[in-house]
Amino acid sequence: xxxxxxxxxxxxxxxxxxxxxxxxxxxxxxxxxxxxxxxxxxxxxxxxxxxxxxxxxxxxxxxxxxxxxxxxxxxxxxxxxxxxxxxxxxxxxxxxxxxxxxxxxxxxxxxxxxxxxxxxxxxxxxxxxxxxxxxxxxxxxxxxxxxxxxxxxxxxxxxxxxxxxxxxxxxxxxxxxxxxxxxxxxxxxxxxx
Amino acid sequence: xxxxxxxxxxxxxxxxxxxxxxxxxxxxxxxxxxxxxxxxxxxxxxxxxxxxxxxxxxxxxxxxxxxxxxxxxxxxxxxxxxxxxxxxxxxxxxxxxxxxxxxxxxxxxxxxxxxxxxxxxxxxxxxxxxxxxxxxxxxxxxxxxxxxxxxxxxxxxxxxxxxxxxxxxxxxxxxxxxxxxxxxxxxxxxxxxxxxxxxxxxxxxxxxxxxxxxxxxxxxxxxxxxxxxxxxxxxxxxxxxxxxxxxxxxxxxxxxxxxxxxxxxxxxxxxx
Numbered sequence: 233x234x235x236x237x238x239x240x241x242x243x244x245x246x247x248x249x250x251x252x253x254x255x256x257x258x259x260x261x262x263x264x265x266x267x268x269x270x271x272x273x274x275x276x277x278x279x280x281x282x283x284x285x286x287x288x289x290x291x292x293x294x295x296x297x298x299x300x301x302x303x304x305x306x307x308x309x310x311x312x313x314x315x316x317x318x319x320x321x322x323x324x325x326x327x328x329x330x331x332x333x334x335x336x337x338x339x340x341x342x343x344x345x346x347x348x349x350x351x352x353x354x355x356x357x358x359x360x361x362x363x364x365x366x367x368x369x370x371x372x373x374x375x376x377x378x379x380x381x382x383x384x385x386x387x388x389x390x391x392x393x394x395x396x397x398x399x400x401x402x403x404x405x406x407x408x409x410x411x412x413x414x415x416x417x418x419x420x421x422x423x424x425x
Numbered sequence: 426x427x428x429x430x431x432x433x434x435x436x437x438x439x440x441x442x443x444x445x446x447x448x449x450x451x452x453x454x455x456x457x458x459x460x461x462x463x464x465x466x467x468x469x470x471x472x473x474x475x476x477x478x479x480x481x482x483x484x485x486x487x488x489x490x491x492x493x494x495x496x497x498x499x500x501x502x503x504x505x506x507x508x509x510x511x512x513x514x515x516x517x518x519x520x521x522x523x524x525x526x527x528x529x530x531x532x533x534x535x536x537x538x539x540x541x542x543x544x545x546x547x548x549x550x551x552x553x554x555x556x557x558x559x560x561x562x563x564x565x566x567x568x569x570x571x572x573x574x575x576x577x578x579x580x581x582x583x584x585x586x587x588x589x590x591x592x593x594x595x596x597x598x599x600x601x602x603x604x605x606x607x608x609x610x611x612x613x614x615x616x617x618x619x620x621x622x623x624x625x626x627x628x629x630x631x632x633x634x635x636x637x638x639x640x641x642x643x644x645x646x647x648x649x650x651x652x653x654x655x656x657x658x659x660x661x662x663x664x665x666x667x668x669x670x671x672x673x674x675x676x677x678x679x680x681x682x683x684x685x686x687x688x689x690x691x692x693x694x695x696x697x
Contacts, residue, residue, distance in 0.1 A: 281471030
């Protein structure tokens, strides 16, 4: 790993924010960008599931990172910082959907809401598509099938119902429960890698 | 979990609507007010969508456009980078327009209507806090050449300020009282015997923007601590980083000036 203008070593991302004044080496930036754009984009996409928002959020993450980064750090640590920005941005995105009650903070924490270490490990160790495969393999047959039809093959409710010999209403219930089970499994499955 | 998580028929329909949007490649938003376990279902749907063949690859046009934009950003940065607002709040504003009700939910989370505005400022304050913190550490690390001198105050020199009335001494009691202006969100608290000697007997005010990423910390009166809702940042009742804070590299919550007149507590805040 090279360094981006290592003039002075400082620790801590907060300090990094204050030091964004040195112009970054454009070539080094390009390398960093090329190496990380795909990773970040796929991560973001896996959290929002649509292109428009994935592009929007990815742009924000990189702009925020570029504005805030301390160029004195090594590229490895800039990369880590970039992922931190990504995680926080995604956490903010999803936070808007939570019901907020008096006990919600505890509930969120219990539900593993963006637990920092865990998430980071998952993030670093496997790509979204890989995680999906792992979760699929761990699911019971009918759950695996309904999710495969709807998401990997992009079949409609009707097509899925036909294929599985179910009613459309059944498929709606089944996909709900399959995703619920998948959510329960995800951490277990991806952690044991 | 309680009965909140009983499945209802509408839940199936709402999820199907979401999946349908995802399949069509459109912007999809889950319904609001979800329980944590419901949110996980929707997040799983988004994850599965990303495994759909070809879906999660960035468009080359996008890759090129963003790169150009960032390079421009870097060039400009040579000059006056720190004056810019972070990008995130802009999105919040546009999101609020796209999805009515968004702001009010966030307001619920924070417990005040000013919270949406405060989030914008939160990030700005974070920067200010960093500058203060940076000054404090500059004894050990002299600032690099070419760095302009850091402001020595939470509110930078030259920023117009006013005294903002928060509460009365009588009402303040032992708890932290939150205040919000268009420019800042903060807390005031009475520093009693367990405070540092120089603070004892005073009413202190601090910014509520977590020094990590600028989220607004919440007062937990049972533990007498400030908790960041975004990450495991934890601060003592006087704004110091708590020993149990799970978030590293934090600085103390920046202090603000206070005064008491006729039993009323005021905090010096920037005008808007």
